[in-house]
Amino acid sequence: MPVDSISRDILRWYEKNARALPWRHPPGCTQAPDPYRVWLAEIMLQQTTVAAAGPYWLRFLGRWPTVQALAKADDADVMREWAGLGYYARARNLLAAARAISAAGAFPSTEADLRQLPGIGAYTAAAIAAIAFGEPATVIDANIERVVSRLFAIATPLPAAKAPISAALAPHVPRDRPGDFAQALMDLGATTCTPRNPRCLACPLSPHCAAHANGNPDAYPVKAAKRLRPKKQGLAWWIEHGDDIALIRRPPRGLLGGMPALPGTGWATDQPFHMPFEAEWRILPEPVSHGFTHFELRLSVACTTIAHRMAEIAGNPVSWISRKDIPAIGFPTLYARAAKAVLDQSHEQVIL
DNA sequence: TAGCCGTGGTT
DNA sequence: TAACCAAGGCT
Structure with a gap:
């Protein structure tokens, strides 16, 4: 099988530039992370910055170290611990999912099974499957949408661009390191391939990038106009x-x-x-x-x-x-x- | 599909 | 300052 130069270059970059996050194993780590910790982090990180979610993740993990412990928690205690983080349906779904997992006796280990849990959608199911279980799922979040739409100069406006973005990325997912690959692309989007003023000179993918070649990476991704807030x-x-x-x-x-x-x-x-x-x-x-x-x-x-x-x-x-x-x-x-x-x-x- | 659903940081 | 944005999901 030929070497995929995109996955090779982003993984090489990740070895040196991975952010150290409390829920994350270092790049190349052969020990699988605890799926409970990965899941808890992914739920908290939905539409939420790393800086905001971090302290909440540490407090939750200290108070409820396992999914079984969380399953036994009182609803009001979980809501109180979540207070201030926003999107409170996440906390209600978190507790419902913890109870379903605990009752089932094992953590769901495939993208398809994870997708059945409340609060776990397409992104989160793929992310947990790839990071915690090594499944070569195609992970698409807002960072990866931006990176991939620039890489291949996909001009279809979001959210319709979701399918072409996924189709363009899927062939590049390395079967041996899908979790590192997803996290590497997210880190690249967060630190280098930023929404405005991307740092293309520091980007390991710029030799492959169609938007960089066109000279207008800022133009991607194209988004539908949003309504103003009353x-x-x-x-x-x-x-x-x-x-x-x-x-x-x-x-x-x-x-x-x-x-x-x-x-x-x-x-x-x-x-x-x-x-x-x-x-x-x-x-x-x-x-x-x-x-x-x-x-x-x-x-x-x-x-x-x-x-x-x-x-x-x-x-x-x-x-x-x-x-x-x-x-x-x-x-x-x-x-x-x-x-x-x-x-x-x-x-x-x-x-x- | 598009509206609903928090909050805080950045530009 | 106002707009934009963040490891999205649900209906």
């Missing part, structure tokens, strides 16, 4: 009773699904403020600005103190949490910032 607004209610704060839990699916939250109005482009009951309300001078994937939110916060605690607010069941427990409640970032704004303000008043 601006929405809303009001959160910070309701104190003695030392306690009223919290709700968001519905199990959808935005911030299953996460603790402050009660409040809905969010919309022209959402009017209203209060859930008559009281003396004080509105914080500045709303909390928070960007979601498909809209931007300005969340104002209205504060009051009540004499008699209620079991529900605006139809939502309420739990009362002590002030000192707020930092450990596992708020998603939006509500963590809203709570901080309130607590910072009351702190100022004490000082003044």
Whole structure:
């Protein structure tokens, strides 16, 4: 079989330039990595930077060192540990998959079997199969899409370009080192074949690269135009009773699904403020600005103190949490910032 | 298919 | 500053 110069050159580059990551074995390592660790990393890394996922991976692994341990965890504990990382459906699917794997008695070891688990799609199934089990799967993530679309000057706009990209890459996957090959391409995309201003002079694949030869690597990959994000607004209610704060839990699916939250109005482009009951309300001078994937939110916060605690607010069941427990409640970032704004303000008043 | 789904860093 | 982007999956 002839030597594939593309896989040879990228693997050679990887020997010298692989990023040292806590879940990764060094290039050329003959010992297979623990599939649980690889899976946990891959889920956390979906649409998430290495820098953001790293501390979460270490904490999860310390608390739940095996898939069996994770399978026994309480849902609320897992959601609290995930708080701040975003895309909370990943955490719900992670736990569901852990329980399925634990019940099955063995970790799925093929791309096809991995693909059946919740939270594991085409990319993640191929990545785990290649990295943890040595299966010569064709791994395609956003980095590899960029590298391959430049390498072969594929002008079809994403996401339709996915199939031609996969077809172009598949013949180059080395059967003996598919995991290193995938990770090498991802590292190359992250450090060298970057979205803007790619460092072609430092790239081991530039001799093979059609976009480099054309002089316009920046033009790839071609992407469909994306819609602009609408601006929405809303009001959160910070309701104190003695030392306690009223919290709700968001519905199990959808935005911030299953996460603790402050009660409040809905969010919309022209959402009017209203209060859930008559009281003396004080509105914080500045709303909390928070960007979601498909809209931007300005969340104002209205504060009051009540004499008699209620079991529900605006139809939502309420739990009362002590002030000192707020930092450990596992708020998603939006509500963590809203709570901080309130607590910072009351702190100022004490000082003044 | 395309919209939904978080957050923080980079340019 | 605003847009872009990240080891995507689900419906």
